Amino acid sequence: MWKNYKAIFFDWDGTAVLSRTAPADEAADAMRPLLEQGVKLAIISGTMIENIAGGNIYQFFTESQSRNLFLGLGRGAYNYSFQSGRPQIFADQIPEQKVLEDIHRICFDIHLELKHSYDYDTDIVFSRPNYCKIDLMTGNDRGNQMFMQAGELERLKENLENHGIHGGLRRLIEIAKQIGEHYGISVKPTCDAKYLEVGISDKGDNVDRILEHLTAEYEISPEECCYWGDEFVGVESGIYGSDSLMCTEKTGKGDFFDVSELEGDRPPNVNCLGGGVETFLEFLRSQRREQ
Numbered sequence: 001m002w003k004n005y006k007a008i009f010f011d012w013d014g015t016a017v018l019s020r021t022a023p024a025d026e027a028a029d030a031m032r033p034l035l036e037q038g039v040k041l042a043i044i045s046g047t048m049i050e051n052i053a054g055g056n057i058y059q060f061f062t063e064s065q066s067r068n069l070f071l072g073l074g075r076g077a078y079n080y081s082f083q084s085g086r087p088q089i090f091a092d093q094i095p096e097q098k099v100l101e102d103i104h105r106i107c108f109d110i111h112l113e114l115k116h117s118y119d120y121d122t123d124i125v126f127s128r129p130n131y132c133k134i135d136l137m138t139g140n141d142r143g144n145q146m147f148m149q150a151g152e153l154e155r156l157k158e159n160l161e162n163h164g165i166h167g168g169l170r171r172l173i174e175i176a177k178q179i180g181e182h183y184g185i186s187v188k189p190t191c192d193a194k195y196l197e198v199g200i201s202d203k204g205d206n207v208d209r210i211l212e213h214l215t216a217e218y219e220i221s222p223e224e225c226c227y228w229g230d231e232f233v234g235v236e237s238g239i240y241g242s243d244s245l246m247c248t249e250k251t252g253k254g255d256f257f258d259v260s261e262l263e264g265d266r267p268p269n270v271n272c273l274g275g276g277v278e279t280f281l282e283f284l285r286s287q288r289r290e291q
Contacts, residue, residue, distance in 0.1 A: 007040040011229035024053035028060035030284035035065035042070040076201025077130045107132035118163040131199025152193040169236045203245040222253040232258040234265040
């Protein structure tokens with residue numbers, strides 16, 4: 001069914017594991033034979049390293065296996081390879097202090113604009129290294145499952161309309177970009193219904209840096225890679241979920257797969273398989289090479 005890929009890029013929460021606090025044993029068991037055989041695996045996630053298997057993903061693999069493992073985390077912030085079995089940053093995109101402070105100001109201005117003009121309440125998470133998270137659904141708790149839930153988008157759109165914010169998520173992204181321009185910063189806002197995230201980089205920067213590294217070090221071509229996630233589905237016409245950001249000019253010749261059960265449009269190059277985590281893990285198992 002599948003061709004053999006030399007590099008597999010994949011989201012973590014909702015794709016390889018059900019939630020960031022779920023046991024990673026089953027995912028690690030599916031990854032281990034591929035790492036042993038030299039297949040490059042790259043975990044691409046908006047979260048930080050401490051939320052990937054509790055910060056201990058390296059403990060599941062031998063030193064030689066971990067040489068084939070890569071992490072692209074924090075919306076473009078950090079890209080890791082493994083040296084002597086431990087994670088080492090080989091490329092990052094951390095803004096200088098002044099830019100980071102301006103990102104904070106931009107997000108606070110978005111918060112104020114929504115409150116002043118529309119009486120719309122939000123909360124802000126300021127503690128990320130290169131972006132801020134604006135909580136658009138403060139009363140909605142996702143618990144440990146941080147990916148977009150069924151029905152969230154509809155509830156958000158209804159809430160926006162009730163407050164006079166017409167145009168849905170597109171309008172929120174327009175507001176973010178306009179305020180960013182005021183500070184002289186071209187921000188890359190994304191929205192998954194609950195959170196509007198605003199920074200200067202995203203998952204696309206992670207996959208591009210890691211693919212460049214794999215091409216330079218191992219002569220792996222874009223056609224020999226695939227990309228897996230559970231948040232490709234459109235949240236608005238022409239606006240897709242965060243995993244769609246893995247579709248870049250550099251990665252476009254690879255194959256893209258979505259394991260989400262959510263209904264909706266996807267980018268035209270994405271194959272929607274459904275089946276959640278088990279679909280992805282079964283794919284990993286099928287990639288084991290004959291010895």
